[in-house]
Amino acid sequence: MSIRIALFDDNKNIRSNIRLLLNTDPSFEVVGVFSDAQHCIEKVLSVRPDVVLMDIEMVGINGIDAVKMLTKEFPHIQILIQTVLEDDERVFEAICAGASGYILKNQLNSTLICAINQMQNGGSPMSPSIARRVLGLLRNGYREKKSAVNEEYNLTPREKEVLTALVNGLSYKMIAFELEISYETVRSHMKKIYEKLHVASLTEVVAKAINKKIV
Numbered sequence: 001m002s003i004r005i006a007l008f009d010d011n012k013n014i015r016s017n018i019r020l021l022l023n024t025d026p027s028f029e030v031v032g033v034f035s036d037a038q039h040c041i042e043k044v045l046s047v048r049p050d051v052v053l054m055d056i057e058m059v060g061i062n063g064i065d066a067v068k069m070l071t072k073e074f075p076h077i078q079i080l081i082q083t084v085l086e087d088d089e090r091v092f093e094a095i096c097a098g099a100s101g102y103i104l105k106n107q108l109n110s111t112l113i114c115a116i117n118q119m120q121n122g123g124s125p126m127s128p129s130i131a132r133r134v135l136g137l138l139r140n141g142y143r144e145k146k147s148a149v150n151e152e153y154n155l156t157p158r159e160k161e162v163l164t165a166l167v168n169g170l171s172y173k174m175i176a177f178e179l180e181i182s183y184e185t186v187r188s189h190m191k192k193i194y195e196k197l198h199v200a201s202l203t204e205v206v207a208k209a210i211n212k213k214i215v
Contacts, residue, residue, distance in 0.1 A: 003120060006032035006049035008040065008066065009082075010058045018053065018082075018108065025113055037066035041073050049077060051116055054099070056083040056090060064093050071098030072171035078119040082108060096206040098169055101125040153196045153214060162189040164215040167206055 005028055009015050015033050022028045032047035034040075038060050044052065052070060056063035067079050081094045081102040094102055100119045103111050103126065115125035155163065158179075165175040172190070176183045190205075197214075199205050209215050 002027055002029040003051060003116065004029050004031045004047070004049045005051045005053065005116070006030075006034070006044060006047050007053045008034045008037050008058070008063065009053070009055040010035050011055075014055075014105065018112070021109065021112060028113075028116070037061040037063065040066045041069055044070060044074060044077070051119065052077055052079045053112075054079055054081055056081060056094070064090070064097050067094060067097040067099050071169055075169050075171065075174065078116075080115055080119060080125070082112070092207065096210070153212075155193065155196060155214070159189050159193050159196075160215055162186060163193055163205070163209055166190075167209050167215055 019030050022030050034043055036058050054063045078100045081099045084105050101115055101124050103115050118125040172186045176186045197208050
């Protein structure tokens with residue numbers, strides 16, 4: 001069975017080149033090509049891919065925000081970020097948002113097909129320069145954890161369960177199902193988690209939970 005792939009990129013030439021490249025492998029089927037991430041959930045629903053290739057810098061909804069939305073609704077779909085950027089913050093945001101891999105556009109011809117196959121086999125492909133940055137972020141996070149005073153956020157056991165599920169990539173609906181509570185109860189817990197962790201976005205919640213080893 002072929003691997004179904006959807007592509008989001010605002011550059012017409014890049015979309016065309018990626019499609020041509022993927023069509024050289026009979027194990028791939030390009031089922032959707034989109035110039036922006038507006039209504040990305042509906043677009044993905046319409047083509048039902050196994051893999052999504054996502055650009056970061058797009059007009060309207062950027063790739064990182066799109067990844068957040070897609071991983072909530074479709075946790076089974078593998079998402080590969082492809083970008084010209086090597087920004088540390090963007091790398092970390094993309095990973096926290098739920099991206100399965102992160103490669104540079106100038107290396108697509110030599111790495112894209114291999115990267116998709118790696119993801120399908122449980123791997124997390126990254127360009128070497130991106131992998132180096134991720135390792136640096138992890139090392140720095142470890143040093144900060146070692147040197148920082150242990151912070152107490154006073155999360156209840158249930159709030160920790162909700163936060164753990166969120167870090168593991170579950171949507172609010174899935175958390176409600178797994179913990180056998182209502183969707184509104186999940187929202188209520190998340191509101192309290194935001195307040196206790198002093199954060200204002202989902203990315204910050206996940207990043208802080210990972211960096212501070214809260215769960």
